[in-house]
Amino acid sequence: MLYIIDRLGRGGAEKLMTVTLPELRRRGVTVELMFFQQVSDSTIRDILEEQGIPLHFAPLDKIRRIDQILSIMGKIRALRPDVIHAHLQFGTIISSFARLLLRIPAVTTIHVMDRFEADAHPSLRDRVVDIGTRRILDRTIFLSPSSLAAARATTGIGRNAIVIPNGIDIAKFSTGSVAQSLRRDCGVGAEGLLLTTVAILRPLKGLEHLVAAMPQIIEASPMTSLAIVGDGPNRASLEEQIVALSLQERVHLLGFRTDIPEILAASDIFVLPTLREAFPTVILEAMASGLPVVASNVGGVPDIVDRDTGILVPTGTPKTLADAICTLLEDTSLRTTLSGNARRKAVTEFSIETQVDRLQALYSELAGRDV
The missing domain is CATH 3.40.50.2000 (Glycogen Phosphorylase B;)
Incomplete structure (x- = not known):
């Protein structure tokens, strides 16, 4: 399993890594994490390293940096994950490229609602994410039925969208x-x-x-x-x-x-x-x-x-x-x-055990074997 995320900052998505990844590891799942931007004032990286999670830094400044994207593809190919689970925008975009170019099953979790507000003005990055979630990725995970309903109303996301709420320890x-x-x-x-x-x-x-x-x-x-x-x-x-x-x-x-x-x-x-x-x-x-x-x-x-x-x-x-x-x-x-x-x-x-049960079942389905 390869998790990918934009950065290891102080947000909720990053904090979730410190709970989900150790639980997967406790169950015998080999899981690693790739991130694209350095953050100097966060403790998330230290926590993950203490938990024994292998970390891979792969620089990505903009989605127009094709050279960086190709370099990241090479690093992902070398890691040979069964499934990629992406978080946040860059993570979703990179997982879409990996699904197209490397044929690795990939999912993403949508953590924010801003894109799905009626008055939203989607950026280029938002539009690239939309293409990935609607047309490329195997599954798009929403955290609540309300989030999924809002996304369907504004972006027309299809049947590959599912709901798996976050869990906590x-x-x-x-x-x-x-x-x-x-x-x-x-x-x-x-x-x-x-x-x-x-x-x-x-x-x-x-x-x-x-x-x-x-x-x-x-x-x-x-x-x-x-x-x-x-x-x-x-x-x-x-x-x-x-x-x-x-x-x-x-x-x-x-x-x-x-x-x-x-x-x-x-x-x-x-x-x-x-x-x-x-x-x-x-x-x-x-x-x-x-x-x-x-x-x-x-x-x-x-x-x-x-x-x-x-x-x-x-x-x-x-x-x-x-x-x-x-x-x-x-x-x-x-x-x-x-x-x-x-x-x-x-x-x-909302226990982490319940969340990871659902994630593990999804990973196994996409990998074609028990994960």
Whole structure:
């Protein structure tokens, strides 16, 4: 098996590699990873190397670099994989070339919804990806029924499209001991409650709407604090907004963290006010941690969160977001019920074992033998 991906950055697709590849390897599958662009500030490469996953760097700057593409084809030919599984745009394009030129069965996973929005303006790279997913690749994997439906409506993708949701390592997320120091750092006392969101700080995550909702939330529940975990281009604007609303004591920007399981275990409610989302794995992690979820009713989120596990709200509406959060803050019994349901749903539907079972069956079908 050869996995290929654009880069080993901090995104959800890259993070997925650190869970899926070791599980395949644990099952006796020989799996390697190729990537095309270097990222200096990510820990994903180090994690994969520690897990014993062979990594291959093959430079690719632009899809017009035919010399680089031919060099990559040579490297793939030398590796002789039974099946290629691509992720992200360059990965999808290269896997399409490998399917055409090397006759290697290939699949790709679509991780983002932007291309399938009604107002999308596809780039040249988007169009090349569309050709690959519709006409060349053996399968195109979508993460949720909503993502697949949106793709069919906008690009006309055909019967080779299937749904395989992402999975998570359930064992890493528990409802056990809580790191009280994390709660104290966020100003949460014995009677307080901690809201948490985890996201790259960029416009489409809608975090400014969550910060805007905090004055209403604090008025109703004065001991409530918010932890925003992650970093990104919107950090400075969020800092300015927090100061402008005098929320410095209640809203805390924790930056990029590697202790997400511990942070979730120390939290009471998970919030994701995203404006667009294909299938946010972080919601699965929150549910596995036994957290009720308040999230935007957008993209693949409703395929994860229902009324038994959380509350869905329209995008970009701070008051509605605050109302939903206040409902949970004020009703301990409801929080407890949703918490238990969320944990059970994560365990039964979204474990890494379930995801890899489905992937392994697909790989075996395409390879013509058990993989």
